[in-house]
Amino acid sequence: MNEVLVKKFEKLFGAGGEIRAYFAPGRVNLIGEHTDYNGGHVFPCALTLGTYGLARKREDRRLRFYSMNFPENGIIESSLDDLRPEAEAGWTNYPKGVMWAFEKYGHKLTCGVDFLVYGDIPNGSGLSSSASLEVLTGLALKDIHGIEGLTGQDLAVLGQYAENNFNGMNCGIMDQFASVMGRKGSAIFLDTNTLKYEYAPVKLPEARIVITNSKVKHSLVGSAYNDRRNESEQALKDLQKVVDIQTLGDLTEEVFEEHKAAIEDQVCRKRAKHAVYENQRTIKAYNALKVNDLDAFGKYMNASHVSLRDDYEVSCEEIDVLVDLAWNIPGVIGSRMTGGGFGGCTVSIVKKDAVESFIDMVGKGYREQTGHEAEFYVVDVGEGAHRIC
Numbered sequence: 001m002n003e004v005l006v007k008k009f010e011k012l013f014g015a016g017g018e019i020r021a022y023f024a025p026g027r028v029n030l031i032g033e034h035t036d037y038n039g040g041h042v043f044p045c046a047l048t049l050g051t052y053g054l055a056r057k058r059e060d061r062r063l064r065f066y067s068m069n070f071p072e073n074g075i076i077e078s079s080l081d082d083l084r085p086e087a088e089a090g091w092t093n094y095p096k097g098v099m100w101a102f103e104k105y106g107h108k109l110t111c112g113v114d115f116l117v118y119g120d121i122p123n124g125s126g127l128s129s130s131a132s133l134e135v136l137t138g139l140a141l142k143d144i145h146g147i148e149g150l151t152g153q154d155l156a157v158l159g160q161y162a163e164n165n166f167n168g169m170n171c172g173i174m175d176q177f178a179s180v181m182g183r184k185g186s187a188i189f190l191d192t193n194t195l196k197y198e199y200a201p202v203k204l205p206e207a208r209i210v211i212t213n214s215k216v217k218h219s220l221v222g223s224a225y226n227d228r229r230n231e232s233e234q235a236l237k238d239l240q241k242v243v244d245i246q247t248l249g250d251l252t253e254e255v256f257e258e259h260k261a262a263i264e265d266q267v268c269r270k271r272a273k274h275a276v277y278e279n280q281r282t283i284k285a286y287n288a289l290k291v292n293d294l295d296a297f298g299k300y301m302n303a304s305h306v307s308l309r310d311d312y313e314v315s316c317e318e319i320d321v322l323v324d325l326a327w328n329i330p331g332v333i334g335s336r337m338t339g340g341g342f343g344g345c346t347v348s349i350v351k352k353d354a355v356e357s358f359i360d361m362v363g364k365g366y367r368e369q370t371g372h373e374a375e376f377y378v379v380d381v382g383e384g385a386h387r388i389c
């Protein structure tokens with residue numbers, strides 16, 4: 001892989017100088033969905049799928065980008081003196097956004113860069129290809145500019161800042177955090193309010209994590225996501241009139257039930273219910289995994305899906321078909337939508353000896369019911385972003 005990328009890099013940008021290579025993974029979230037901007041917990045893990053990048057410093061302030069995933073776009077050029085989002089700049093708005101964020105945070109970038117990337121995360125699958133690209137850029141910038149004192153968490157925050165303020169998607173911290181902080185074989189139990197985290201080994205001797213890609217992505221995605229965020233914030237404001245909390249993540253189910261009438265709008269009330277119950281469910285699921293109670297973990301995953309479908313309303317027909325099919329297959333421990341929603345992927349925990357029939361049956365049922373061809377990835381939990389030698 002590395003060699004192919006280096007050859008391509010030299011062909012495009014010329015040989016010489018020091019070319020450095022990096023990798024940043026995508027993520028799958030096991031449970032804790034739409035809780036990361038509500039002060040709740042999330043439980044993602046890094047994948048072995050992700051984005052590879054080669055970078056070399058330039059003498060001037062030019063930026064030259066090339067993606068092996070979009071060869072038809074050729075080399076896209078920009079400059080450190082002209083960092084603004086442009087529709088025609090396509091995918092380069094992500095690395096440019098991170099450069100812009102570095103400057104905003106006072107990390108001076110003194111020279112331009114030649115940058116080649118290649119990603120093996122299916123585009124638009126909701127497995128965080130954009131967050132992995134942001135983290136990859138952050139890591140490369142930090143490394144080639146020798147910026148001291150930037151922690152992994154800082155890179156995650158910079159990536160999120162770029163996504164929010166440069167690319168206009170008000171996402172939480174989960175995706176970037178998982179991409180930086182991931183650890184082989186472990187999921188990350190992260191409190192998004194304090195950024196305190198713990199690693200939980202995902203020991204599944206008898207089971208596998210299977211991601212099913214619906215191959216649909218409904219175009220509402222960005223705006224509906226931001227709507228959910230606004231509705232949650234409105235619910236929080238109403239609740240704060242009657243109970244002393246900073247975030248929806250501060251509430252137990254009982255305290256929420258006691259005060260929920262303070263939320264005036266019915267829709268906002270449903271959104272808040274999801275945020276509160278999903279956060280508590282995530283804590284319980286984490287505790288279940290710690291004692292190897294996989295069955296309990298699976299039940300929390302299923303309940304998470306119901307709540308995302310009915311109360312948060314971020315699922316869609318195709319994803320519900322995939323989850324319904326999965327729930328009816330013997331050997332499926334749990335199954336739910338994962339990521340932002342409105343298409344993308346489901347995550348299922350499936351007993352090893354049932355994986356083959358799972359792929360068969362879900363694939364067939366999905367084809368029959370929707371006319372779409374699903375894609376399956378039986379995944380391993382990978383390492384966070386790092387330099388490749």
Ligand code: GLA
Nearest residue numbers: 033034171172173174339340
């Ligand atoms: C997207 C966002 C994350 C998170 C999830 C939903 O992936 O980027 O911050 O909010 O949706 O859990």
